[in-house]
Amino acid sequence: MTSVIERLRGDGPKFSIEFFPPRDAADEAVLWKAIRELEPYDPAYMSITYGAGGSSRDGTIRSIARVATETTLVPMAHLTAVNHTVAELRNVIGWYASVGVRNILALRGDPPGDVYGDWIPHPEGLTYAEELVRLVRELGDFCVGVSASTYGHPRSPDLETDTKYLVRKLRAGADFAIAQLFHDAEDFLRLRDRVAATGCDVPVLPGVMPLTTLRTLQTTIKLSGAPAPRKLLDRLEPLADDPKAFRAAGIDVITELCERLIAEGVPNLHFYTFNRSKATREVIARLGLVPARA
Numbered sequence: 001m002t003s004v005i006e007r008l009r010g011d012g013p014k015f016s017i018e019f020f021p022p023r024d025a026a027d028e029a030v031l032w033k034a035i036r037e038l039e040p041y042d043p044a045y046m047s048i049t050y051g052a053g054g055s056s057r058d059g060t061i062r063s064i065a066r067v068a069t070e071t072t073l074v075p076m077a078h079l080t081a082v083n084h085t086v087a088e089l090r091n092v093i094g095w096y097a098s099v100g101v102r103n104i105l106a107l108r109g110d111p112p113g114d115v116y117g118d119w120i121p122h123p124e125g126l127t128y129a130e131e132l133v134r135l136v137r138e139l140g141d142f143c144v145g146v147s148a149s150t151y152g153h154p155r156s157p158d159l160e161t162d163t164k165y166l167v168r169k170l171r172a173g174a175d176f177a178i179a180q181l182f183h184d185a186e187d188f189l190r191l192r193d194r195v196a197a198t199g200c201d202v203p204v205l206p207g208v209m210p211l212t213t214l215r216t217l218q219t220t221i222k223l224s225g226a227p228a229p230r231k232l233l234d235r236l237e238p239l240a241d242d243p244k245a246f247r248a249a250g251i252d253v254i255t256e257l258c259e260r261l262i263a264e265g266v267p268n269l270h271f272y273t274f275n276r277s278k279a280t281r282e283v284i285a286r287l288g289l290v291p292a293r294a
């Protein structure tokens with residue numbers, strides 16, 4: 001099975017796609033429609049989140065197994081330490097391997113129900129993503145990714161401390177990092193520079209979400225952990241009552257952001273699809289990233 005890092009090698013920018021697991025049959029149909037619509041575009045890899053925002057863990061395991069066996073896509077499974085003993089984590093990692101998933105995004109995760117609530121590790125579990133990176137590495141020949149926060153993790157006292165622990169996590173055996181959503185390409189490039197300045201050459205990939213509705217803008221603001229810049233709000237908020245115009249402007253904003261990132265040499269753009277394919281297909285078409293056969 002090809003690894004994510006192998007897929008990132010080679011010429012030209014690439015893109016990848018992230019989904020969340022389905023909760024019921026209707027969700028599952030929506031997810032698989034999006035997966036099948038994006039498959040011919042040959043993304044570098046696809047990933048499925050784990051327990052994020054109350055989504056089902058079984059759903060992650062079932063969906064990633066199906067992707068590994070029924071599609072041409074390179075699958076990456078997310079995994080978090082939330083409410084898991086080390087024995088359970090070993091079990092899930094072994095299960096991923098048994099269905100042919102060799103790429104894992106190793107995350108600490110957030111406290112259930114409240115992203116900013118107190119983090120209480122499981123008494124027989126792990127405290128930081130760094131430990132999960134080591135555990136995955138110990139258990140086999142996996143390609144391991146981690147998360148990075150463009151504006152610093154909400155629990156980090158300052159950017160310096162945040163960078164210190166991010167680099168420790170990368171040096172613990174991560175092959176790449178994916179940055180949380182951000183508003184301005186320059187903000188991501190500063191994160192990349194902070195990591196490079198420590199002498200760490202592990203690639204950091206930008207996380208991107210097409211802004212198609214006011215709700216996607218609000219989700220981006222929430223997930224980024226930083227207020228949106230005035231110039232972005234001035235461009236989009238006046239269009240809030242005109243969904244068509246908002247969508248067109250939002251896709252323009254994200255296309256311009258991606259163009260700047262590509263000009264700065266990012267090897268891959270990681271799209272949060274929210275289980276819909278249309279907006280991602282539009283942006284990658286405008287960026288010229290669609291393979292001829294699609």
Ligand code: FAD
Nearest residue numbers: 049050052078107108109128129147153155156165178180
């Ligand atoms: P960590 O790297 O462990 O960091 C957490 C905090 O601890 C930070 O403040 C860090 O600076 C600090 N820290 C780290 N190591 C140490 C140390 N050794 N000593 C002291 N302090 C330390 N969540 C989900 O629940 N499911 C998902 O599928 C999911 N997918 C994601 C995908 C992407 C691309 C991204 C960017 C995030 C995703 N998340 C997901 C969210 C993620 O779980 C949260 O951001 C979580 O709050 C932090 O996880 P982490 O792995 O970055 O934690």
